[in-house]
Amino acid sequence: MTGITLAVPSKGRLEELTREWFAARGLTISRPGGARSYLGVMDGEPDVTVRFFPASEIARELIRGNIDVGVTGRDLIHETSETGPDSVTFALPMGFGHADVVIAVPEAWIDVTHLHDLADVASDFRSRHKRWLRIATKYITITRQHFARAGIAEYRIVESLGATEAAPASGAADIVVDITSTGSTLAANGLRVLEDGVMLKSEANLIVSRTAPWSDAQRAQVANLLQKLGAAPA
Numbered sequence: 001m002t003g004i005t006l007a008v009p010s011k012g013r014l015e016e017l018t019r020e021w022f023a024a025r026g027l028t029i030s031r032p033g034g035a036r037s038y039l040g041v042m043d044g045e046p047d048v049t050v051r052f053f054p055a056s057e058i059a060r061e062l063i064r065g066n067i068d069v070g071v072t073g074r075d076l077i078h079e080t081s082e083t084g085p086d087s088v089t090f091a092l093p094m095g096f097g098h099a100d101v102v103i104a105v106p107e108a109w110i111d112v113t114h115l116h117d118l119a120d121v122a123s124d125f126r127s128r129h130k131r132w133l134r135i136a137t138k139y140i141t142i143t144r145q146h147f148a149r150a151g152i153a154e155y156r157i158v159e160s161l162g163a164t165e166a167a168p169a170s171g172a173a174d175i176v177v178d179i180t181s182t183g184s185t186l187a188a189n190g191l192r193v194l195e196d197g198v199m200l201k202s203e204a205n206l207i208v209s210r211t212a213p214w215s216d217a218q219r220a221q222v223a224n225l226l227q228k229l230g231a232a233p234a
């Protein structure tokens, strides 16, 4: 195997900003096969194969070592696996895709402002309502880790694949863990972030796999690409 793989987001909010970011650093990514093709080219860099993947798959494949360098949100590396952050190097924050993974409760819960209040609520649910506090989220790993560190065990996760913020109003869950940037989706759904409820601050990052089995030539190619992008060596 020669050459290295750079994976960039194929859709969504990170796609265009990623390509603009590379272009601003003199490395133009093109998609010769059109928007439905998953193979790209970096002009003037024959050693670099560009692949377009969904942001979450980029996180998974960097951790597995199937791609060498990738662009995705920090949140997705933490969420994909507990050991995700140890399996990669965050080489460069890219200055876009800023968002926080937060714990939010219904605005009506006026006495619940901090995580320790939530711990009390969780026990109350068990003793008074005879059921678990339900948390709607797609951030299962991050939620479990954070709640375990906070010593809260009395809850259940309701896995949500979209419109997470609607879950408390619809009765599908009591509170949510989700990503937010402007806060407008939470506000529109009558939810408020706990004062100590930011679990993770995320932004798009240039990320290098630590598990990819590189030859010396590939290691040099990765170093060369990082240097051109102004990133620290991996």
Ligand SMILES: Nc1ncnc2c1ncn2[C@@H]1O[C@H](COP(=O)(O)OP(=O)(O)OP(=O)(O)O)[C@@H](O)[C@H]1O
Pocket: 011, 012, 013, 014, 054, 055, 056, 072, 073, 074, 075, 076, 097, 098, 099, 179, 180, 181, 182, 202, 203, 204
């Ligand atoms: N509102 C937001 N503002 C800024 N960045 C965000 C926001 N929501 C998500 N992100 C960042 O963008 C990443 C990808 O989100 P996005 O919803 O575009 O993913 P996707 O993989 O394209 O979509 P899908 O989840 O539908 O497959 C998130 O993991 C996060 O890092």
Ligand SMILES: O=P(O)(O)OC[C@H]1O[C@H](OP(=O)(O)OP(=O)(O)O)[C@H](O)[C@@H]1O
Pocket: 162, 163, 165, 178, 179, 180, 181, 182, 183, 184, 185, 186
């Ligand atoms: O704080 P805000 O600026 O309101 O952004 C937060 C919203 O953005 C993301 O959703 P997205 O726009 O990707 O929609 P989706 O969940 O339907 O993919 C996220 O899941 C939140 O719902």
